[in-house]
Amino acid sequence: MIAKFAAAVAFAALATPAFADNFVPSRPGNTESPISSPVGQWQVETEIGSYSLGHGDDRSWSALQTNFRYGLAPGWDAQIIVSPYVGEDAGGDREDGFGDTTLRLHHNIFGEDGNGPAFALIGFVTLPTGTNDQSDGAVEGGLIGTGSFPVTRADSITYTAGAAAVSVSHEYKSDVFGGVNITHQFTDAFSAYAELFADRTQGETAGTLDIGGAFLSDAHAQWDAGVDLGITHAADNARFFLGWAHLF
Numbered sequence: 001m002i003a004k005f006a007a008a009v010a011f012a013a014l015a016t017p018a019f020a021d022n023f024v025p026s027r028p029g030n031t032e033s034p035i036s037s038p039v040g041q042w043q044v045e046t047e048i049g050s051y052s053l054g055h056g057d058d059r060s061w062s063a064l065q066t067n068f069r070y071g072l073a074p075g076w077d078a079q080i081i082v083s084p085y086v087g088e089d090a091g092g093d094r095e096d097g098f099g100d101t102t103l104r105l106h107h108n109i110f111g112e113d114g115n116g117p118a119f120a121l122i123g124f125v126t127l128p129t130g131t132n133d134q135s136d137g138a139v140e141g142g143l144i145g146t147g148s149f150p151v152t153r154a155d156s157i158t159y160t161a162g163a164a165a166v167s168v169s170h171e172y173k174s175d176v177f178g179g180v181n182i183t184h185q186f187t188d189a190f191s192a193y194a195e196l197f198a199d200r201t202q203g204e205t206a207g208t209l210d211i212g213g214a215f216l217s218d219a220h221a222q223w224d225a226g227v228d229l230g231i232t233h234a235a236d237n238a239r240f241f242l243g244w245a246h247l248f
Contacts, residue, residue: 065099173202189217
């Protein structure tokens with residue numbers, strides 16, 4: 001029975017249409033894709049749900065965090081990231097509500113066709129729309145540089161680095177972050193990745209080892225799942241997520 005199920009899954013993966021040239025989701029993983037959304041089209045990338053295990057009894061979660069991307073011109077897209085439900089439980093003190101909203105402008109510098117090395121800059125501003133202590137109540141912003149290049153026909157590397165001004169207890173602090181992602185394409189439909197990512201602020205570095213996979217259910221729809229494992233004390237022990245992306 002298990003063998004038949006595995007064979008069916010493998011056949012479905014092999015029979016699924018190849019990745020569309022103009023559909024390159026930025027998820028999964030914490031690194032960013034340098035490829036912009038197609039001109040005049042919406043690309044919706046949603047983290048259906050996530051759950052994080054912190055230290056001790058600390059927990060946090062989110063649902064339906066979504067990045068709405070619209071192609072403005074060749075190599076340009078505008079993005080708005082909304083977090084309709086986020087929450088945390090720190091030592092029995094539970095709070096949940098709407099999260100902050102981020103506005104981003106993505107510009108591909110080179111490699112928009114996705115056939116070789118690519119690089120993009122992403123500028124962003126975060127607005128304090130959070131409720132029930134899910135925001136520090138201040139405008140934040142920063143800049144991200146991200147690129148990718150093929151290693152073999154089936155393997156590619158994506159790298160991301162960024163800096164931002166973030167509000168911590170109503171005081172602005174510097175935040176620097178970055179990571180490297182290695183992705184292997186097993187079939188036209190199925191890929192998996194391993195990633196090292198780090199975020200440093202207030203003198204502490206939250207480092208994670210991120211692993212996961214993505215499945216293309218048709219030429220314009222992707223499903224993904226993974227886990228971010230904390231490798232430094234400042235990071236959560238583990239964060240699990242399930243996501244979806246679609247080009248309309």
